[in-house]
Structures are given as structure tokens and as C-alpha cells.
């Protein structure tokens with residue numbers, strides 16, 4: 001029996017704007033609605049950034065708080081993952097929302113080039129973000145833009161800096177970083193299994209038109225998949241994606257083609273070793 005596939009939907013990101021695709025959710029209410037639709041389509045993780053009203057990236061604590069509240073209300077059980085990525089702020093502002101205790105947060109553990117700049121993740125900031133995640137019992141998703149980031153995650157896990165077995169996401173197809181390369185992809189999988197065990201979960205994200213390729217590769221190879229408008233605003237060359245949910249449905253179709261079931265939020269939490277949500281505990285107590 002194969003492991004169910006966890007689908008993560010990256011709803012907004014910090015780059016795409018309405019002018020690129022009007023379906024990119026910007027306001028908190030748009031984000032909640034888009035997440036709800038993606039949740040119903042089969043996503044069990046939402047990866048979220050927040051934006052200012054002018055669509056620029058934001059690190060506003062209140063916006064993250066409002067988004068968390070809305071997602072818990074409208075998508076009960078869904079795994080909430082906040083981004084601590086570098087475009088939303090500098091230095092420790094990137095982790096300013098972690099006291100809200102989302103289930104997960106993204107964590108980049110090394111630096112690399114991005115299309116027009118250096119994506120800076122200095123060691124002291126990485127250590128600080130990891131320690132905040134430990135304090136608030138947040139499971140990091142390690143963003144592997146490079147092979148060295150997987151080995152760095154192993155080093156951090158050995159030192160007790162991370163909650164649980166690291167969940168590694170391979171990111172491929174960012175211009176000037178790791179391209180979409182099948183041999184590298186296979187070696188990433190080999191490395192994750194060697195360092196964290198045969199059954200260690202991993203996922204993959206491809207940027208732009210590479211999203212589809214990475215979804216196909218990851219699902220066929222037993223990994224988990226990320227989709228969403230953050231990484232890609234198109235359904236194919238000629239059509240914009242009408243919604244995050246449409247991209248989730250495309251990923252569900254790939255699961256079906258590969259005889260993988262789509263993980264429910266309960267299965268996803270079990271696979272990732274996450275706590276069950278407080279709401280269900282409250283429900284039992286009431």
C-alpha cells in the first residue's frame with residue numbers, strides 16, 4: 001500500500017499580483033476563501049504569506065493572526081504553515097508571527113541566489129528562527145534550495161534544534177538556484193532516505209511551468225506535492241489558473257494517475273507527526 005499524498009497549497013506568496021492573475025488572493029478574506037476552496041479540493045496544508053493592501057509583502061502580526069483564526073474556523077483540521085521566507089521582511093521580523101503557534105513554518109537553512117538577488121539566510125538568523133519554532137512547538141518545513149540544505153537540516157536535527165524528523169521540501173526551478181534536474185532530484189531523495197530513514201516524508205515544489213513536472217515526479221516517487229499560485233499562476237501555456245483549487249485538482253488528478261490516494265488532514269498530521277488541532281480536543285471536551 002502506498003502512502004497517501006499530502007498536497008500543500010501555497011496560496012499567495014510574496015511575488016504574484018492581481019495583474020499577473022486576478023485569482024491571487026491578497027486580502028485576508030480572499031485568502032480564507034481561496035484556502036477553503038483548496039481544502040475542499042484536497043489540500044491538507046496551506047502555506048501562507050500575508051500582503052499589505054497595495055499587494056506588497058507584509059510581516060504584520062495582526063494579519064497573520066486574522067488569517068489563522070479564519071482558517072481554523074473555515075478549514076478545521078487543515079495544517080497551517082506560515083512562511084518565514086525572506087521577502088516578507090528582514091532579520092527577525094521574518095519570525096515575528098511564530099508566537100501565534102501555527103502547526104508548521106517554512107525554514108530556509110542556507111543562502112542561495114534568487115532571480116535578481118541573494119536570498120540571505122545567515123547562520124545566526126537560521127538558528128534564531130529554529131529556536132523560536134522549538135519554543136512554540138512548530139514543525140519546520142526545510143526549504144532545500146540546494147543539497148547542502150538537506151545536510152544542514154540533518155546537522156540541526158542532531159543538535160536538537162528542530163521539532164521531530166525534518167520534513168524536507170526540494171525547491172527546483174528558481175532562476176539562478178537549483179534547476180529542474182532529474183539526477184539531482186533522485187539524489188535528493190536518496191540523501192533524505194540515507195539521513196532520515198526510508199520512510200522519512202519529503203515533498204517537492206517547482207516554480208512556474210516546472211510545478212507540473214515536480215508534482216509528477218514527486219507523486220510517482222512516493223513524495224508529497226506542493227502546488228498553488230505562489231509558485232505558478234498558469235494552468236498551461238495558454239491559460240491562467242482560475243484558482244488555487246484548480247491547481248489542487250490538477251495535483252489530485254496526478255495522484256489518481258499514479259494510484260496514490262490524497263491524504264486527508266488527519267492522515268497528513270499523522271504522516272508529519274503533528275498534533276491534532278485544538279478545536280477537535282475542545283469538541284471532545286464539550
Ligand SMILES: [Zn+2]
Pocket residue numbers: 010013014047048049083085230
Ligand atoms: Zn512561500
